[in-house]
Amino acid sequence: MHIDILTLFPEMIEGVFNSSILKKAQDKNKFSYNLVNFRDYSVNKHKKVDDYPYGGGAGMVLTPQPIFDAVETITKEKSSKPRVILMCPQGEPYNQKKAEELAKEENLVFICGHYEGYDERIRKHLVTDEISIGDYVLTGGELGAMAVIDSVIRLLPDVLGNQESAPEDSFTTGLLEYPHYTRPADFRGLKVPDILLSGDHAKIYNWRRKESLKRTYERRPELINSHTLSEEDNKLLDTLIKSDE
Missing domain, CATH: 1.10.1270.20 (tRNA(m1g37)methyltransferase, domain 2)
Known part of the structure; x- marks a missing residue:
């Protein structure tokens, strides 16, 4: 399995991926990952990735251009279309059944947002899944993505030391x-x-x-x-x- 994570704060994720079961899974070549700072894809001269919402309101909204360009760039050479997962409190409540479903995929792309929310065109025209890890709001999608990824990777064959552990969870x-x-x-x-x-x-x-x-x-x-x-x-x-x- 290969996992791409779009984030504005890649440093939040590196420590988790290089520890414990996730580190051992990488050492066994069970999965690989790529951290993508989608700010690098912004065409704005100040590298902005957010803007004020049309119609007014509090907070800032992530603009579509950097995220669309980032996803299109990292997926254009893949042999099969990956699942593109938006971490969002409005998404489908996450559970073990979803983890088992995602563990069957070869490629996963996670989009971790910040600020007030996403431009709706990202939801409608780019992602395949929207996932929420609970009925509460975090400052960003990184923590949620790490929780989902951990629950998926441990289901891959030979990742856990005892293969009877996962089926009895x-x-x-x-x-x-x-x-x-x-x-x-x-x-x-x-x-x-x-x-x-x-x-x-x-x-x-x-x-x-x-x-x-x-x-x-x-x-x-x-x-x-x-x-x-x-x-x-x-x-x-x-x-x-x-x-x-």
């Missing part, structure tokens, strides 16, 4: 992940559940499934409504509901 299964414990078995009188020490894999699986349902029911009950439950899951869920009554 919260949201990948449709439910929140079950609780985890590690050594020591007894820490200050706080003990690991006996079943996890039993060595009985079938019982451990059932315990984890029950705890996953319980945690989802207690913390994110709306996820259960969109998830297909087995007959056994429904029995467990009925028990949880009755215990709350």
Whole structure:
């Protein structure tokens, strides 16, 4: 996978891309990236990339010319048309399903905005996706883009040390992940559940499934409504509901 990121502040991103899992993924040649300061594409003699909005109003709006020219330049030699993603609070709410979808692409282009917003022609005629990482406003799209990219890269084959990690993550299964414990078995009188020490894999699986349902029911009950439950899951869920009554 190759990723291009259009940003006015490339220094914000370099540290993240050269640390932890993202650095290891690059070392394994699982992805490459290119930071593009779209100010470099401005034809304005002062290299301005924003202007006052037509019709009045507070703030400045990113002009279309530098962003159009930047995207067209970096994509003109690509063999397939990349997904061009606009980071925007008005965009599609981001989730694990979207991460899995994007992880199948060979080329991704992220546009990170600042100021009051984007000229609408960027939305309508340049991008393929608009993504929001939550119902709040950041000073720019870089933090959101980094969150999306991290969630996508970790899904690429052989990026994670344990290939079973990603399929069991919260949201990948449709439910929140079950609780985890590690050594020591007894820490200050706080003990690991006996079943996890039993060595009985079938019982451990059932315990984890029950705890996953319980945690989802207690913390994110709306996820259960969109998830297909087995007959056994429904029995467990009925028990949880009755215990709350």
